[in-house]
Amino acid sequence: MSEKIAVLGAGSWGSILANLLDENGNEVSLWSYNPKQVKELNEKHTNTHYMKDFTYSETLIAYSDLKQALTGATTVLFVVPTKAVRSVAGDVKKVLEELQTKPQIIHASKGIEQGTYKRVSEILAEEIPAELRKSITVLSGPSHAEDVAKRDITLVTAASTDADAAKHVQQLFMNRYFRVYTNSDVIGVEIAAALKNIIALGTGALNGLGYGDNAKAALMTRGLAEISRLGASFGANPQTFTGLAGVGDIIVTGTSENSRNYRAGDELGKGQSLQEVIDTMGMVIEGVATTKAAYELAKQRGVEMPITGAIYQVLYEGKDIRTAISDLMMREGRSEF
Numbered sequence: 501m502s503e504k505i506a507v508l509g510a511g512s513w514g515s516i517l518a519n520l521l522d523e524n525g526n527e528v529s530l531w532s533y534n535p536k537q538v539k540e541l542n543e544k545h546t547n548t549h550y551m552k553d554f555t556y557s558e559t560l561i562a563y564s565d566l567k568q569a570l571t572g573a574t575t576v577l578f579v580v581p582t583k584a585v586r587s588v589a590g591d592v593k594k595v596l597e598e599l600q601t602k603p604q605i606i607h608a609s610k611g612i613e614q615g616t617y618k619r620v621s622e623i624l625a626e627e628i629p630a631e632l633r634k635s636i637t638v639l640s641g642p643s644h645a646e647d648v649a650k651r652d653i654t655l656v657t658a659a660s661t662d663a664d665a666a667k668h669v670q671q672l673f674m675n676r677y678f679r680v681y682t683n684s685d686v687i688g689v690e691i692a693a694a695l696k697n698i699i700a701l702g703t704g705a706l707n708g709l710g711y712g713d714n715a716k717a718a719l720m721t722r723g724l725a726e727i728s729r730l731g732a733s734f735g736a737n738p739q740t741f742t743g744l745a746g747v748g749d750i751i752v753t754g755t756s757e758n759s760r761n762y763r764a765g766d767e768l769g770k771g772q773s774l775q776e777v778i779d780t781m782g783m784v785i786e787g788v789a790t791t792k793a794a795y796e797l798a799k800q801r802g803v804e805m806p807i808t809g810a811i812y813q814v815l816y817e818g819k820d821i822r823t824a825i826s827d828l829m830m831r832e833g834r835s836e837f
């Protein structure tokens with residue numbers, strides 16, 4: 501099967517997924533709002549700031565003009581940071597109406613919108629033409645761009661309320677190193693994907709402070725418990741949190757130097773300020789904004805999320821990390837389940 505696919509967002513993940521789709525035999529246009537990046541991708545087939553030492557397929561074409569990128573596309577994949585999804589989707593809507601095309605919509609972003617607390621598929625549903633909403637599919641799971649760039653084995657899930665749409669995404673992405681399952685639980689997959697970044701900030705901080713594996717395993721396990729509680733309050737399927745988007749992604753993000761969230765936490769643990777960490781990363785650290793959104797959302801819904809609350813206090817209220825850890829540890833004893 502070969503298609504014309506437009507990938508929107510040429511950071512680490514967008515550019516590597518675009519390259520994978522190209523390798524799978526599709527005609528891929530990669531859109532970035534940064535003309536310098538487009539020039540580098542087309543002339544040198546590199547994207548040095550985001551993927552050091554990777555050479556992209558010569559048939560992958562980058563565009564800074566959205567209309568050019570979307571022309572003829574039967575599938576559109578959004579991979580911009582969550583904070584940019586609404587504005588990019590609004591622009592996409594205008595172009596699609598002009599082109600009179602009706603592509604399938606996929607996204608691979610992991611976050612929750614500030615203020616509205618919307619998941620990415622909800623933002624897209626509000627912004628794209630109404631007839632495309634049903635096709636929205638989320639691609640998520642334990643997947644660092646750096647590993648996919650090496651064609652290392654990666655398993656993810658494609659979640660949609662439309663089974664045919666999820667199946668289509670599975671077929672588009674599957675290859676010898678990239679295996680895709682389908683899932684109908686969009687809510688659970690998106691909540692798990694967004695909130696695991698908060699926990700990775702935490703395990704990174706534990707690492708920076710010199711804590712060991714026990715502490716990180718504890719944080720990931722109890723972190724997933726509170727993520728599942730929030731998911732349940734929205735009607736998510738509890739099984740989703742035991743799957744690729746849940747436990748899988750919390751392991752990969754919460755233990756790896758490839759994770760920007762983990763690395764950011766590590767630097768915080770070593771004593772850098774949040775602003776210093778953001779300034780030096782030069783790439784999106786989704787967990788920072790998601791911590792605020794999840795903290796407010798949990799309060800609004802009356803869901804108990806002590807770890808998220810502690811990380812919120814560290815990031816947004818200047819609480820000392822060691823005090824936050826000690827306060828969590830000294831909470832009243834309770835039953836695990």
Ligand SMILES: NC(=O)c1ccc[n+]([C@@H]2O[C@H](COP(=O)([O-])OP(=O)(O)OC[C@H]3O[C@@H](n4cnc5c(N)ncnc54)[C@H](O)[C@@H]3O)[C@@H](O)[C@H]2O)c1
Nearest residue numbers: 510511512513514533579580581584609610644645783784
């Ligand atoms: N990097 C990974 O391994 C990975 C894996 C799975 C999911 N994700 C998710 O994918 C999303 C994108 O992450 P990434 O790693 O590619 O980020 P990145 O920081 O590497 O790149 C982000 C890209 O978005 C562009 N961008 C930023 N603001 C924009 C705006 N307002 N309008 C248009 N474009 C804008 C940047 O120019 C850049 O090209 C995030 O939600 C992330 O959680 C990343």
Ligand SMILES: O=P(O)(O)OC[C@H](O)CO
Nearest residue numbers: 641642643644759760761
């Ligand atoms: O680098 P991070 O922390 O944004 O994590 C990347 C992916 O979400 C891992 O699955």
